[in-house]
Amino acid sequence: MANLEEITPPNLSPEIVLFHILPRLPSKSLLRSKCVCKQWRSFLTSPLFAKIHLHHVTAVDRHHDLKVLYLHVWPCAFRTIDCEARSVSKIRRYPFARCATVTTSTVNGLVCMGMQPCPGKWENTDEFSDMIIWNPLTGEYKTLSTPIDTKCYSNKALAFELYYTCSDDDYKILSITTDRNVYVYSLRSDSWRKLESTLDHEDRIPYYAAAGDRNLLDDEKLHFLWPLEINRRYVVGRLDLKTEKFTKIAVPPSCGYVRLRLTVVRRGWIELTIFDIAAPLTWTIQTWRMNGDGSDWTNMVNTSYYCALSSLRNGSLLVVNRNGICNVDVEKNTKDRNFQNPPHDLDSRMYIETFVSPNRFHLY
């Protein structure tokens, strides 16, 4: 057996450690590892490392160490819940001196939030003072440039989706205003652009957006739940980001639902959670999977849990019920032990820890 003395530096290339071992460390170890030496510090803060690490944590074929964190947001502080290790982080303050009002969406470890100016003072206003894209792991954040249309920052703008597009390696935000105008913010150019929307004025506004696959948006399509009429009926709609056209693609299976949520869009699959309040005092959740064009719906699981949070990579479903968070095995329809009291804010988001910098296109 070789001992330490026998490893001679020329035998071990820095490549093996930097490119292949470091990206496999848990995020907490990586933050600590910045102290190891100067080379590690500069590598761990580089865009190259962020890219390699992101590839590791999102790769479909990895079986190990999937970290799905539950971002629990308060006006001035936040914590995360590691749904797999079943641990809750310490409460941490935001690095910015403002209050977050709404967490709109997350992708690749970045979180898009609507802000209001006064720290420590909670006011319910209709408009965000500004919006930020923030990485809760590294603490880096970026305040977005002011939109051309102030209605973009109205918290009544129902669709607000942060997503990533592979083709131009950019992070974008889609915003649909109450006037049915559609805007796209690009992080790369830090600017807003109006889309030639094909939304009809008769149409209600699509909402509950769900970006794909947490999140490589290969086919550049965003999916929505689209209210059809007043009577709680919805259709699944999609915005093709290349042609910039909205289409209604499929009506979900009929039932007496009160609330729906698109939980996750995977390659070729769209998962839809339906909260059914048909029987008094009992909530049931149906989870359906739809293939790409909506011609085929499969009922995956029916449970009496509060809310499905996300599909985990092993195929189980993460749900919140009255007693806590637990995993449901979709195939066997069994659940494991609950942990933690349920967070009351059902709008908290699933999130993965990455080193992607919101300032990656702009040196600060």
Added chain:
Amino acid sequence: MSKKTLTLMSKDKQLFNIEEHLAVQSVTIRNMVKEDGASSVIPLPRVDSETLALVIEYLNRQQAPEEDEDYVKKFVDERGEIPTLLELAQAALDLDIKKLMDAACMKVADLIKDFTLEEVREALRIENDRTPEEEKAIRDEFQWAF
């Protein structure tokens, strides 16, 4: 007809024989074979004989494809010493044997993830070139991670 055999030579000039169809799981060797037929000895100047013996043991495995994943995991688990694993990972990287490299790196990451800074430096033979002030600055910024 007997199967074609290749000869690999380690850094310390030891020779190892391996059947060609097994050796070409290494993309590096496959390319060498394609280019010049590799009739003679293939020198591997960065791999020592102990590590090469391990690599050959891995390449010679007789596993059904569906058990391969478990096999490679067990294979690296049984060699749980960091120096050995680093050598193995490096050899697998040089020889382009992806599964073996992934498993060896994963195992190293697993072993060092809860190490103290000093233990990490010692295990990976890294010199501490940080001043205590610099270290404190990082500690203060990411206090919750320590």
